Amino acid sequence: MKWPSLRPIQEEAIHAILKSNADVLISAATAAGKTEAAFLPILSEVHENPTPSVQAMYVGPLKALINDQFGRLEDLCQRAEIDVHRWHGDVDAGKKNRLMEKPSGVLLITPESIESLMINRNTRLPSVFRGLKYVVIDEIHALIGNVRGTHLRSLLFRLRRYVEHDFRIVGLSATLGNAFSDYAEWMRPDRDREVSLISAKDEGKQLLYKIHAYTISKPDAHTSCSADESYKSTGAMPQDMFRHFSGHKNLIFANRKSDVEWFADELNSQCRAKNLPEEFLVHHGSLSKEIREYTEQEMQKERPRTTVCSSTLELGIDIGNVRSVGQVDPPYSVNSLVQRLGRSGRKKGEPQRMRLYIREEDVDEQSELTDRLHLDLLQAIALSELLLSRPRWVEPPRLVSWDLSTLTQQILSTLAETGGCQAGVIFERLCRRGGFRSMPPNVFSELLRGLGKRQIIEQMSQGDLILAPDGEKVVGHYSFYSAFQAPIEFNVIAGSETIGRLPVESLPQVNDHLLLAGRRWQVVAIDDEQKVILVRSSPGKAPPRFLPNGGDIHERVRQKMREVLLASSPVSYLDSTASRLLQNARNAAAFSDIAKGSIVALSPNKILWFTWTGTRTQRALMLIAEVLKLRPVDHHVALELACSQTEATEKFSAYAKSTPNAIQLAEELPFKHINKFDYLVDDTLLVQGLARDYLDLDGALWLIETIS
């Protein structure tokens, strides 16, 4: 390959893989040569001991990533005469059939396609995977701690049945943080193999970092101004963004797809006003594949281009050398801030550049206390402080203990794989020796009974369980293969071009204006049958609507926000507005005694309880306050309660003394169906899972103790 030398992580990986029997985790920035680090030793071994079977399997979270890696691995493998195959939804059936008939070499695949193999190609599995020695999991941080990771882990355990000798796992990631043990636990719950860690040294890159703040006037409650109106009052922010980013190659991340569209349009309007070519592109998950690929290709060229994007460009898709990264509004985790920052300054000697843009409401003495604390700015500073701290802290993955939705999917899949099976055998494969180790046998039986009651599965006279006709329908539909829930969407089409998709729950009306793919449209017609929205070009503009879908914020981030608020030292990377707003927030905090106690009385019958805690604990507190009939309002870092301080303290203490239990509390949740297959599970079981994974009662009780 004409490389002058190997990188240190590549040399280390060769030793770890060839000279030991351990599983391996490789942690290094994107484009640091992780794929080669894993595959150089693996391919050497495959080359020396060829067998008529797939010998190494690469699992990637994105089709685009698999396509990228396919090219690179083909280059490496050609000379060694090792076959490389890819398998995902866009690969044609002929190629798939050929692999099934003559399995060999390296297979690149998605978790969902492994699921489809289990169901549709089960008779071929022994010959295809008999000689499997290595499973390489790319971007492993994107899979651990969510249902997709639980799914993949279960599939890998199921696959072991077809493998002659147990395979080793090599995980690749750019942000492991200090959570090595969580990853090791995920990979080897039985600790039957060592897991060794190989991580690239911090290169000590120069970092240019700035937070810009803007005040926008609060939408007037009396004129009931729509959410769209607030977009119009962002003031000097788009102009500054244009000055900071035009003429170079950059990425600007926004938290919402509607913001991506809005800011791309604002920035391109400025190009037009200045008679410059439009240089701002868009990238997010509701755009058509063609438009996303166009943006990815444009970013690889030399021309100055800035892409406004959602988290789609956080993962390893190759988008060339990015000069600086922008971020509109504070992100939600240190993890994602690290990933985003890491997209800039990849060239040797280039600094990393990050600009955060924070929108804060204009406030005065009369404004609500929570508004006067400028919580978005505080969150941005808190995340920045955690990002800049050494050693750096990032959120550890949360290993979900009772994913009943994905277990249900795996039960149905096992029945399809085997054509019928004893309950005990399923329990053995999926739970006792599978991915769902913490599942007690009695809960598993109850889950099966629930599926029987719903006529999804049935028991034959000899005792074997099989799929009932309704179960066959669930498994037979192509949407079965993924463990995660996806919304129903309408395609947006202009002429013969598919632009993107919009969720059925928030469709526009005919004649409405719409921004999508960085262009302005008007809706011509909506076809409910075909699920199609026809649009044509039009000068009017309105941001598109997508579904809100809140995620979790870690408690450490909220604690850091409190620390920043109660400190008095200046923060070095703020612009003048941000400094002024931080000082105002600190003054408001001092004036309202937030430092002294966590409860602030707003009126005789209204208090704010500052909890500064993570989403799971806050959720539990909200539910408890509901149960206590305190009419709570969630301000994220605080609870607003309709009572006096004495009443709140008394009621919460009494609750804490009543030996509360998490399951009873979970029963109070208004919506219990969170994940894809929850509709096949009895509520009595779901609340047990929710009590473990969705609410943090212990954290809530601990906070209650601090106020009583």
Add this chain to the structure above:
DNA sequence: GACCTGCTGCGGGGTG
């Protein structure tokens, strides 16, 4: 208060 991801088999029509 948010973002992202994935999947099949078949019929119809065009091309070599």
